[in-house]
Amino acid sequence: MSSRQGHQSTFMGWVGLDKSSIGKMKWQSFEPKPWEDTDVDIRVTHCGICGSDLHTLRSGWGPTMYPCVVGHEIVGIAVQVGSKVDHIKIGDRVGVGAQADSCQNRTVKCSSCARGHENQCFNIGRCDTYNGVFLNGGKSYGGYAEYNRTPGHFVVRIPEGLESAHAAPMLCAGITTYAPLKNNGCGPGKRVGIIGIGGLGHFGILWAKALGADRVVGISRKESKRFDVLQLGADAYIATDDEVSWAHDYAGSLDLIICTVSSPKMPLRDYMGLLDINGLLVQVGAPEDALPTLWAFDFILKSKSLSGSCIGPPKQIEEMLQLAAEKGVKPWVEERPLSDANHAIIDMEKGLARYRYILVNEQHV
Incomplete structure (x- = not known):
């Protein structure tokens, strides 16, 4: 259930404005998707830098819908939870990966979503966590930001015993x-x-x-x-x-x-x-x-x-995170402040990461 009556209409984050955005993102406001009772708002504490972020910022995989906020290895704290979300509560440590929506929210689902293979949705295709369009027509923005809004179906809980900086790149x-x-x-x-x-x-x-x-x-x-x-x-x-x-x-x-x-x-x-x-x-x-x-x-x-193969559905992400917690799987990461995102993403492009940069919002940890 929501902790407050109002819903933020603007977030702050690192925004790519054109094909030259690698190393030149601007810290400014953007509008998240219109709030629905199926959504979760997350106060972002950690976000991994992925090669997909580079491809998208420079329109390498096709034209990007600028302005764009990249980042789809998001970990943070749930600060607002829609009334139709029953597996997340306010204060939970949660994560969002590369997918943020599919036709699973519709009354009639495609066969992939009905089988729990949301990452292979063919009715509308996947809505990516950034540079995508949600079922309600809102645009998706990623985790190089103070907050993220994502439909609850694609928000997973982070198990105890798994550090946030380790969980983020797993997503x-x-x-x-x-x-x-x-x-x-x-x-x-x-x-x-x-x-x-x-x-x-x-x-x-x-x-x-x-x-x-x-x-x-x-x-x-x-x-x-x-x-x-x-x-x-x-x-x-x-x-x-x-x-x-x-x-x-x-x-x-x-x-x-x-x-x-x-x-x-x-x-x-x-x-x-x-x-x-x-x-x-x-x-x-x-x-x-x-x-x-x-x-x-x-x-x-x-x-x-x-x-x-392309990512995996939420249930498999939860399974993976649990295995990581049980087996003590620890990726090799280097934490960088969110304020240093432009320098960090340039270093990523140079291949200097050993083996994943994690942006840390020092205001939220």
Whole structure:
């Protein structure tokens, strides 16, 4: 139930105004979606910086609806809760990931939402947490801000024992890698490869180990990542730039690969060659250009498959957070003040994060 009669009509945050907004966001007011009894207002304490934020600020995935406030790894405190929200109460520590709405709020749901796969909604498609449009016509704004307003169905509780700075990146980077691992049988008996060791990839290693995979192999270009990968718990590391015969030496050695790389120049055919019979490569990295060319025999000879995955539904996010709390999963993060968002996002673009920057609103913690 709401703690007050009125509802804020403006929030303050870092606003991108055009394609040159990386490092040039402006601190100003914006209008959240019109309040509904299904909504939750969150006082933002932490928000992770995601590669999606960069793509969106520069219109890399298509035209952005400026003005835009990015950030979809949001953790904070529920300060206003709609009367139709029954799983969140005022004062709860909560989080919001990359999705903020779907047709699950309609009387007649699409088959995906009816099955609990809201991230695959095909009736209206997903409304992203920022740069999207809600069912009520309001525009979505993200977490580089003092407050966030999101329909309660997509607001999850953060379990005790999980630090806010660790929980925040799990809400996008975490679920992006957890979902394809869990959905494709990662566990005892599986040999798992994680391609790309960054914000997404380092989570992939952590989840594969937490889920009990027999063998976890980190794969990246440079030898310099080897120490980090082994520290994260991987059993082995492949440096593709420095090991000349890696594609031959490790051919057929993996059952499941999660590829977080978003480069159109990646050696995708060689990655497919790492799979054993009936192996599966799941692509989660999203280049702004086309993927490299594959040949039919990359699939046919050993019955291999190439798939894709996009975040996960709220119930699976809750499952993931609980696993993290129980297993003590701790991502590698660096906290940066919200007031320093412009500098932090430039450092993110330079690839300096090891492995996730978390904006902290020092006024709210």
